[in-house]
Amino acid sequence: MSQIKTERFRENTRSALADRQLQAVLGKFADGFPVKRAQAIARLPEFDALRDAARDIKNHVLENLGPYLEQFEAQVIASGGQVHWCRDAEEARQTVLSICKNADARTVTKSKSMIGEEVDINDFLEDNGIEPVETDLGEYIIQLRREPPSHIIAPAIHLSKQQVAETFREKHADRAADRSLESPRVMLDEAREELREQFLGADVGLSGANMLVAETGSIATVSNEGNIELTCGLPRVHIAMASIEKIVPTLEDAATILRVLARSATGQDMSVYTSFITGPRRPDDLDGPEEFHVVLLDNGRTELLASEFRDILRCIRCGACINHCPVYEAIGGHAYGWIYPGPMGAVLTPGLLGMETTQHHPNASTLCGRCESVCPMRIPLPDLLRKWRTRQFGAEITPTASRYGLKVWAYFARHPHLYRLITKTGAIFLFAAGGRKRRFRHLPFAGGWTDARDLPAPQGRSFMAQWRQRPPRRSGGRL
Amino acid sequence: MCCCRAAPLPSRCSNRAMDHAPPVPDTPHVALFVTCLVDLMRPSTGFAAVKLLEDAGCRVSVPDQQTCCGQPAYNAGDRKDARKIARMTIGALEGFDYVVAPSGSCAGMIKVHYPALFADDPPMAKRAEAVASRTWELTAFLVDVMRYKPMGAQFDEQVTYHDSCSGLRELGVKQQPRALLSDVEGMALSEGDSAEICCGFGGLFCVKYPDISVAMVDKKIDDMVSTGATVVLGGDLGCLMNVAGRARRRGVHIDAWHVAEVLAGMANEVEPIGGDSDGNSGGGAD
Numbered sequence: 233m234s235q236i237k238t239e240r241f242r243e244n245t246r247s248a249l250a251d252r253q254l255q256a257v258l259g260k261f262a263d264g265f266p267v268k269r270a271q272a273i274a275r276l277p278e279f280d281a282l283r284d285a286a287r288d289i290k291n292h293v294l295e296n297l298g299p300y301l302e303q304f305e306a307q308v309i310a311s312g313g314q315v316h317w318c319r320d321a322e323e324a325r326q327t328v329l330s331i332c333k334n335a336d337a338r339t340v341t342k343s344k345s346m347i348g349e350e351v352d353i354n355d356f357l358e359d360n361g362i363e364p365v366e367t368d369l370g371e372y373i374i375q376l377r378r379e380p381p382s383h384i385i386a387p388a389i390h391l392s393k394q395q396v397a398e399t400f401r402e403k404h405a406d407r408a409a410d411r412s413l414e415s416p417r418v419m420l421d422e423a424r425e426e427l428r429e430q431f432l433g434a435d436v437g438l439s440g441a442n443m444l445v446a447e448t449g450s451i452a453t454v455s456n457e458g459n460i461e462l463t464c465g466l467p468r469v470h471i472a473m474a475s476i477e478k479i480v481p482t483l484e485d486a487a488t489i490l491r492v493l494a495r496s497a498t499g500q501d502m503s504v505y506t507s508f509i510t511g512p513r514r515p516d517d518l519d520g521p522e523e524f525h526v527v528l529l530d531n532g533r534t535e536l537l538a539s540e541f542r543d544i545l546r547c548i549r550c551g552a553c554i555n556h557c558p559v560y561e562a563i564g565g566h567a568y569g570w571i572y573p574g575p576m577g578a579v580l581t582p583g584l585l586g587m588e589t590t591q592h593h594p595n596a597s598t599l600c601g602r603c604e605s606v607c608p609m610r611i612p613l614p615d616l617l618r619k620w621r622t623r624q625f626g627a628e629i630t631p632t633a634s635r636y637g638l639k640v641w642a643y644f645a646r647h648p649h650l651y652r653l654i655t656k657t658g659a660i661f662l663f664a665a666g667g668r669k670r671r672f673r674h675l676p677f678a679g680g681w682t683d684a685r686d687l688p689a690p691q692g693r694s695f696m697a698q699w700r701q702r703p704p705r706r707s708g709g710r711l
Numbered sequence: 712m713c714c715c716r717a718a719p720l721p722s723r724c725s726n727r728a729m730d731h732a733p734p735v736p737d738t739p740h741v742a743l744f745v746t747c748l749v750d751l752m753r754p755s756t757g758f759a760a761v762k763l764l765e766d767a768g769c770r771v772s773v774p775d776q777q778t779c780c781g782q783p784a785y786n787a788g789d790r791k792d793a794r795k796i797a798r799m800t801i802g803a804l805e806g807f808d809y810v811v812a813p814s815g816s817c818a819g820m821i822k823v824h825y826p827a828l829f830a831d832d833p834p835m836a837k838r839a840e841a842v843a844s845r846t847w848e849l850t851a852f853l854v855d856v857m858r859y860k861p862m863g864a865q866f867d868e869q870v871t872y873h874d875s876c877s878g879l880r881e882l883g884v885k886q887q888p889r890a891l892l893s894d895v896e897g898m899a900l901s902e903g904d905s906a907e908i909c910c911g912f913g914g915l916f917c918v919k920y921p922d923i924s925v926a927m928v929d930k931k932i933d934d935m936v937s938t939g940a941t942v943v944l945g946g947d948l949g950c951l952m953n954v955a956g957r958a959r960r961r962g963v964h965i966d967a968w969h970v971a972e973v974l975a976g977m978a979n980e981v982e983p984i985g986g987d988s989d990g991n992s993g994g995g996a997d
């Protein structure tokens with residue numbers, strides 16, 4: 233399902249822009265999360281101070297990641313659970329599979345997990361005869377449609393209500409074909425009924441984790457549907473998948489991050505459900521799993537930690553940068569070709585998949601900075617995108633024509649007299665060619681601009697040429 | 712010269728360096744950083760900037776050793792060339808009371824990114840910092856430093872404003888152009904929801920990813936039209952050329968001027984960017 237199509241970014245973009253259904257959904261995108269976020273923040277004057285605190289917590293963790301991970305492991309073990317350290321996706325998949333096999337699992341209920349998506353756990357379990365059942369509504373819908381998520385917190389945001397109704401009619405074939413599926417509420421109820429039996433029958437529950445709390449060995453999860461609690465609490469075995477940077481030192485630190493998380497994500501003050509889960513069921517507990525496993529994934533993150541991209545490891549996956557990204561709003565999430573879209577994805581994806589197959593991601597951005605301005609963790613996303621471009625330039629991944637073009641231009645830019653000669657002639661030539669309308673519809677070598685835009689013609693002689701002949705006035709004149 | 716100008720207004724001050732800045736001299740000597748786009752495409756913006764600066768009481772010089780701020784190289788990942796261009800530009804801009812650019816993007820490059828470019832070269836970083844701390848975007852300089860109020864400018868148009876991304880988010884330019892425009896006679900300003908959203912120009916982005924860029928500018932134009940405005944003003948020529956160029960191709964009646972041209976009372980003399988819309992769908996020289 234999460235087939236990697238990052239190299240096809242241009243083709244993906246083209247089809248996304250031509251997809252009317254998708255464009256209609258994306259057209260409404262800006263009225264949703266961004267507006268709610270702005271309202272939530274207006275209600276909390278100390279929001280910016282909380283952002284600083286949240287950033288500082290994660291920076292401290294990243295400085296001391298090893299010790300905190302060890303503390304977390306010790307606390308998980310002390311509370312009766314197990315921690316599995318996985319270097320890469322393959323190790324994580326094998327670990328989950330062997331836990332499932334030990335539990336004789338046939339069905340696994342799943343709550344939303346980006347790490348699950350990152351290691352493509354669903355396909356892998358299916359290939360090994362185990363049925364994964366997504367229980368988050370959005371994930372459930374895209375699982376029925378066998379599509380990858382298009383957003384890290386709203387995986388089915390690319391679909392219209394009608395498309396979801398059609399999917400339900402097709403996949404829930406034993407229900408009355410003429411039933412009404414008009415409102416989202418009705419569809420939610422239908423999905424709940426379908427899922428209820430799965431919850432009761434599942435052998436293993438597989439969840440993600442929003443945070444890992446070192447002092448208690450707890451995982452923290454947030455959701456609005458209550459499905460996570462059922463996923464973690466009902467089956468005999470609970471596996472939580474998380475990447476190593478999800479650590480926070482204390483419960484209080486977790487609370488600080490929770491205060492910025494939901495506000496940044498959906499504009500809620502808090503998510504409807506927030507759970508701290510610590511270890512398996514204790515002898516006196518009424519419910520809970522018999523086994524509790526945490527699968528800790530590295531998958532390239534230690535390398536990022538040691539690099540100039542460390543800041544991206546503060547990301548708490550709130551999706552605010554995506555919700556405010558005009559490029560995402562134009563092309564949607566699938567165009568990025570993998571599970572992490574938008575600005576955070578454009579920084580993280582090259583780090584996880586390598587630069588060669590992801591060369592468009594850092595470049596397909598105007599560096600407008602709206603992402604950084606909303607990121608609760610104050611991650612300098614445009615700066616990190618630029619750093620990937622610098623790496624690409626150094627590794628000669630930047631297309632040869634662009635590199636040489638830049639070099640030639642830079643040569644002139646460094647030699648003002650030569651530069652003036654060119655601009656002087658160029659301005660006059662383009663001025664003369666600009667005609668009465670003062671603009672070009674076509675211009676050789678400028679198709680990137682003129683295919684869809686007129687190019688304004690220069691006004692005439694360049695500013696510098698005119699300034700030289702300016703009669704001396706009050707001003708200092710030429711130097 | 713009004714002496715109250717010497718103390719900056721903290722509430723309007725977008726420039727942290729101002730907190731400790733020396734008092735504004737009576738006739739500040741300003742280096743105009745023309746910017747490559749203004750130099751080549753639209754000298755009238757440069758002359759409007761000069762007029763405004765002079766009206767505000769500055770002595771303006773245009774250092775010869777300037778071309779482009781180097782941002783195209785910097786944003787393409789070519790740090791080596793960006794540094795060479797920055798080194799030359801810093802040399803050209805040293806020794807003035809202020810450096811002013813009629814562009815948030817180029818001023819942002821000098822102010823925010825030049826010091827970062829020389830982080831590993833302390834002597835050069837010091838020079839970069841010194842220039843950066845004196846560098847201003849034009850409208851911010853006029854309001855925050857010079858406390859300037861335009862006099863006698865008239866512009867009988869329904870106008871909307873586009874905040875360029877670098878000006879807005881790197882330099883905090885937002886209220887200053889609006890404060891200046893509020894003194895222009897005859898003009899009505901209506902703001903759209905997307906004034907702060909990128910127009911899709913993004914330097915080389917617009918030619919590298921033209922289809923995404925055009926989708927972005929189309930949203931922008933639709934939003935501008937929905938305000939009822941027939942004119943868009945902004946402080947960055949790149950954005951304005953993008954908006955005007957697309958509007959002309961679509962046949963949308965939106966004319967674009969640089970804000971400096973309106974403030975200097977020159978907009979009635981120079982035609983809008985890309986010629987005026989006069990209801991035609993473009994069709995200039997092929």
Ligand code: SF4
Binds near residue numbers: 548607
């Ligand atoms: S980069 Fe920032 S805004 Fe984007 S998902 Fe991560 S924490 Fe949220």
